[in-house]
Amino acid sequence: MLVKERMTSPVIKITPNTSVQDALELMRENKIRRLPVVERGKLVGIVTERDLLYATPSPATTLSIQEMHYVLSKLPVREVMSSPVITVTEDTPLEEAARLMADNKIGGLPVVRDGELVGIITESDIFKIFMEMLAAREEGVRITLLVPEKKGMLAAITKAIAARGGNIVSLGQFWGEDPTNRTVTIKLTEISPDDLKEAVSQVEGVKILDIR
Amino acid sequence: MLVHERMSHHPITVTPDVTVHEALNIMRREKVRRLPVVDENGKLVGIVSEKDLLYASPSSAKELNVYELQYLLSKLTVGEVMTRDVITVTEYTPLEEAARIMVDNKIGGLPVMRGDKLVGIITETDIFKVFLELLGARERGVRLTILVPEQKGVLASITGTIAELGGNIIALGTFLGEDPSNRTVTIKVEGVDKDKLVNALRSQVIEVLDVREV
Structure with a gap:
């Protein structure tokens, strides 16, 4: 699974001269939390909603609220954007x-592709993939196993399940309690919880942590 | 989890x-x-x-x-x-x-x-x-993305082949495929050569979408 398969494209973007106020409005209209800043076709920065909300004209105390609003509305994002930007490619x-995000x-x-902005990938996109991986929106039997960290374990487990007619909807591997084991969560259809329990208990060293 | x-x-x-x-x-x-x-x-x-x-x-x-x-x-x-x-x-x-x-x-x-x-x-x-854990983002190995038919036993045969080659599966994720008849699977494997892995799996998959050492 590569970035290009899940990125948003085309991207809503602004220029360094866009005002903080306009940028905030654009974010609210489009329900997004960040905007890449592009100048003459090149990516020069990025601003988040948080950057903008924390933005204030520096000598604010001597201004009336109307004056402060006016100054803020004119403040260009150039002054508050992050630059340089951490980027990825489609591949x-x-x-x-x-x-990189974490x-x-x-x-x-x-x-970016050759310095040109071609898309954006966000936490929300990754989140959706996570749900896909663990089939959060699909029905089935869900089992979590503690598995010894050695070669061939997944093969043995999936084989035992296939032999009982179970269809694996999703499978995810996590770190276990210590480096000698791993946790595996599997979602299945076409098999009863009892048959599933029996199937995996045939595999040596595997412990059932949760089934529902 | x-x-x-x-x-x-x-x-x-x-x-x-x-x-x-x-x-x-x-x-x-x-x-x-x-x-x-x-x-x-x-x-x-x-x-x-x-x-x-x-x-x-x-x-x-x-x-x-x-x-x-x-x-x-x-x-x-x-x-x-x-x-x-x-x-x-x-x-x-x-x-x-x-x-x-x-x-x-x-x-x-x-x-x-x-x-x-x-x-x-x-x-x-x-x-x-x-x-990050699920896809082994912090671990090294051969990373392979394949398109497989949506049918019983496919994962068993793929993981079986990898075990026979002596590979250890660090991470495995199943995703939605291009349509309901198939699925995309991303696997990270250590202890096996990239080309050997691809050759052994080619007959069991619809397509090898991407392979790289990370």
């Missing part, structure tokens, strides 16, 4: 994009 | 009489973006996000000068701006269900309850870290 794996504590990444 | 396995325990809370200003300071200091609001008996009565606080303003702001505005803002309390109908989960809610509730309601975090008691909070950030 970046989605988990790498997610890692490590840099940012909620979205512009997608 | 259930909420209690990845939630933050003992979340930082505020009471309704705390000022907006003080709540913002707490958020900045503790690097959190939302605070559950509890009454003097520890009962959950609301939740406030940083955004709620940043958008907070006294109702008749237009006719005020900056000093008056600041004075009124300094008096404004969390109780006046918090969300009262809080959506919560329990410790035993599956993580993907918590994620679904966040997406469907466009919220970034959920208080975790045991009966009437607030025992934790689970946020977008926590779910994010789980996603």
Whole structure:
């Protein structure tokens, strides 16, 4: 799964001269929380709703509320945007994009091709993929197993399930309680919880943590 | 994977009489973006996000000068701006269900309850870290994305082949395919050569969509 398969394109963008007020309105209208800033076709920055909400004219105390609103409405995003911007390409794996977001504590990444903005990928996109991976919107039996960390375990488990006629809707692997094991969550159809329990209990070393 | 396995325990809370200003300071200091609001008996009565606080303003702001505005803002309390109908989960809610509730309601975090008691909070950030785990984002190996037919036993035969080659599956994710007759599977494998892996799997898949060493 690569960035290009889940990014939003085309992207709503602004220029460095767009005012803070206009940028905020654009965000509200489109229900988005960040806007890439583009100048002469090149990505030069990014602003988040939070950046804009924290933006204030520096000597605010001597202004009346009307004057402050006026100054704010004229303040260009150039003054508050983040630059340079952390970006990805269309071929970046989605988990790498997610890692960049987590490590840099940012909620979205512009997608560029030769310096040109071609899309944006956000936390919300990654979130939807997470739900897809764990089939959050599908019905079925859901089982969580503690599995020893060794070769061939997934093969043994999936084989035992297939032998009982179970259809795997989703499968996710997580870290276990310590480095010697892993947690595996599987969602299945066409198999009863009892048959499933029996199938996985045939695989040596596997412990059922949860079934529902 | 259930909420209690990845939630933050003992979340930082505020009471309704705390000022907006003080709540913002707490958020900045503790690097959190939302605070559950509890009454003097520890009962959950609301939740406030940083955004709620940043958008907070006294109702008749237009006719005020900056000093008056600041004075009124300094008096404004969390109780006046918090969300009262809080959506919560329990410790035993599956993580993907918590994620679904966040997406469907466009919220970034959920208080975790045991009966009437607030025992934790689970946020977008926590779910994010789980996603990184799921796809082995911090681990090295051969990363393969394949399109497979949507039928029973396919995963069993693919994981069986990888086991025969001596490969260890670090991560495996199944996604929706191009249409309901197929699925996309991304696998990260260590201990096996890239070309060997592709050759062995080619006959079992509709298409190898992407392969790379990461």
